[in-house]
Amino acid sequence: MAVTNVTPDSFSDGGLHLAPEAALAQARKLIADGADILDVGGESTRPGADPVTADDEIARVAPLIRAIRSESAVPISIDTMKPEVARAAVEAGATIWNDVTALRYAPDSLAVAAELGCEVVLMHMQGEPRTMQAEPKYGDVVAEVCEFLSERAAAAIAAGVAREKIWLDPGVGFGKHRTRHNLPLLAGLDRVVALGFPVLLGASRKSFIGALDGEAPADARLGGSIAAALAGAAAGVAAVRVHDVRETVQALKVWAAIAAARA
Numbered sequence: 001m002a003v004t005n006v007t008p009d010s011f012s013d014g015g016l017h018l019a020p021e022a023a024l025a026q027a028r029k030l031i032a033d034g035a036d037i038l039d040v041g042g043e044s045t046r047p048g049a050d051p052v053t054a055d056d057e058i059a060r061v062a063p064l065i066r067a068i069r070s071e072s073a074v075p076i077s078i079d080t081m082k083p084e085v086a087r088a089a090v091e092a093g094a095t096i097w098n099d100v101t102a103l104r105y106a107p108d109s110l111a112v113a114a115e116l117g118c119e120v121v122l123m124h125m126q127g128e129p130r131t132m133q134a135e136p137k138y139g140d141v142v143a144e145v146c147e148f149l150s151e152r153a154a155a156a157i158a159a160g161v162a163r164e165k166i167w168l169d170p171g172v173g174f175g176k177h178r179t180r181h182n183l184p185l186l187a188g189l190d191r192v193v194a195l196g197f198p199v200l201l202g203a204s205r206k207s208f209i210g211a212l213d214g215e216a217p218a219d220a221r222l223g224g225s226i227a228a229a230l231a232g233a234a235a236g237v238a239a240v241r242v243h244d245v246r247e248t249v250q251a252l253k254v255w256a257a258i259a260a261a262r263a
Contacts, residue, residue, distance in 0.1 A: 002035035041079030069093030114160030126175025142188035198238035
């Protein structure tokens with residue numbers, strides 16, 4: 001899953017592809033590089049991010065989704081917490097709703113997800129984007145993330161979302177200490193996978209990599225991002241959400257070839 005931001009303030013590439021022509025050119029590049037899914041987002045969820053109105057978000061993402069769909073059949077995910085944005089995105093051609101709030105943002109989020117009939121990604125986040133990194137606390141981070149995701153999946157199914165359309169995301173970096181919580185969570189991904197739903201892992205360029213490497217900036221975290229993607233693959237995740245598609249695809253191909261040769 002390739003990150004396709006149409007935002008001025010995302011932590012890694014905010015503003016680089018805000019113009020429609022630049023956004024479409026980037027989407028084409030990501031597809032050529034081997035992306036299986038494009039994840040289009042119009043609102044940053046980095047720590048401290050300012051909220052965006054639904055109208056502004058729709059104005060950013062809907063034209064890009066329509067443009068991509070007019071020339072490619074690649075699956076498109078809409079990265080939003082707002083039901084009205086998800087609805088507009090699906091009307092434009094998206095088939096996946098990737099929600100960092102696990103369908104908790106609005107009272108009608110669950111009902112809209114059921115009505116749209118699209119796939120949904122339910123992500124764990126302690127707190128909300130503007131304050132989530134203030135003082136995250138856990139007893140057993142893996143157990144608590146698993147419990148939350150199980151509860152949200154059950155709520156979605158009860159609301160009418162088909163079980164086979166539900167994905168889970170442990171939410172690396174969302175309301176979690178850079179190393180004290182994120183590293184045990186990555187080490188325990190097999191427990192998230194064991195819940196029985198396809199798992200999406202988003203660890204690309206996250207701050208825990210900088211914490212382990214002299215505070216390397218976001219654009220200098222490729223090696224750590226690939227290491228996390230391979231750890232996810234080894235644990236059985238279904239997809240990795242990444243910025244650097246070509247490099248990650250290559251790493252996964254080599255990893256899979258070595259595994260096949262061993263078998």
